[in-house]
Amino acid sequence: MDYQEFYNLKEHPFSSAVDNRFYYPSTQHTEAAARLKYAIDTRKGLAVVVGDIGTGKTTLAMRMLEELDESRYEAALLILLHSSVTMDWLAKKIAIQLGVKDPLDDKVDVLRQIYERLIEIYETGLKATVLMDEVQMLQSHEIMKEFRGLLNMEVPEGKLITFVFFGLPELEGILSLDEPMRQRVAVKCRLKAFTEDITGDYIRHRLRVAGSEGNIFTPDAIKAIYHYSKGIPRLINTVCDNALLEGFILKRKVIDKDIVDPVAQNLGLEIEEEKAAGLKARRVVV
Known part of the structure; x- marks a missing residue:
């Protein structure tokens, strides 16, 4: 028996894995999705989403990919895992994602294959788009x-392909490596941390999806989670998951602030006021 059964849940509500069933349609994510869809539908060429770590960029990218109907779009998602990416490697990956069969080794040949494939996609009436996550990894003027x-x-209606870049705020600096490229950004969205009210709604939403029929977290617990996580969804998930585990161990059906506090502190999280007080105390000692 683990906390899932103890709290009468069908599954774990705060997994770190991206699962579209738990997607929370916050106002900012819904608005960002609408803007990105507009960029794709009107063949704008380049849209950008920036946000700090854990604010839901990958979640939004996965959601966008799921919502782009195969009958209208030729869409793919490419996640960059390291900064040693070359354009030769990237071009082949993009070609494969777009359905190019047997991409050649020479970059110029691959780009020609991509162009020919984009024309095929255009002639079938589909819109080609490649969503790219962690684009701040591309720290190269040449790649831009x-x-x-x-x-x-392009064609008279617009660009043959629309790229949607997702990345940390450093992405803006990467784009600035090539000014003409930066000027091609047609749509830009910025994801921010949740407010306290949205944090509470987010927690309740994930619990409902997991099968909860009641309020497991008290208002004081939610307030504490917000302050420790600073409204960052990934940290909210981590604190909530650990709080439920702690509640199960203590056999507490309701999670209150007295459970959240030690859990968050054990994770190395601090409330801003406590952090500031700690820094002040250290300065006094010095």
Whole structure:
């Protein structure tokens, strides 16, 4: 028996894995999705989503991919895992994602194959889009120039392909490596941390999806979770998951602030006021 059974849940509500069933349609995520869809539908070429760590960029990317109907879009998601990416590797990956069969080794040949495939997609009436996550990894002026070349592929209605870049705030600096590329950003969205009210609604939403029929977290517990997590969804999940585990161990059916406090502190999280007080105390000692 674990906390899932103890709290009468059908599954764990605060998993760190991205699961579209638990997608929370906050106002900012819904508005961002609408803007990105507009950029894709009107063939704008380049849209950008920036946000701090844990604010839901990957979750939004996965949701967008799921909502782009295969009957209208040729869509793919590419997640970058390291910064040693070359344009040769990237071009082949993009080609494969778009359905190019047997991409060649030479970059120029691959770009030609991509263009020919984009024409095929366009002639079938579909819109081509590649969603790219962790794009701040592309710390290269040359790669930005190459993307600019891909965005030069167009038809009278607009660009043959629309890229949607997701990344940390550093992404804006990466785009600035090539000013003409930066100027091609047609739509930009910025994801921020949740407010306290939204944090509470987010927690209740995930619990409902997991099968909860009651309020497991008290208002004081939710307030504490908000302050420790600073409204960052990933941290909210981590604190809530650990609080439920602690509640199960203590056989407490309701999670209150007295459970959240030690759990969050054990995770190394601090409330801003406590952090500031600690820094002040250290300065006094010195």
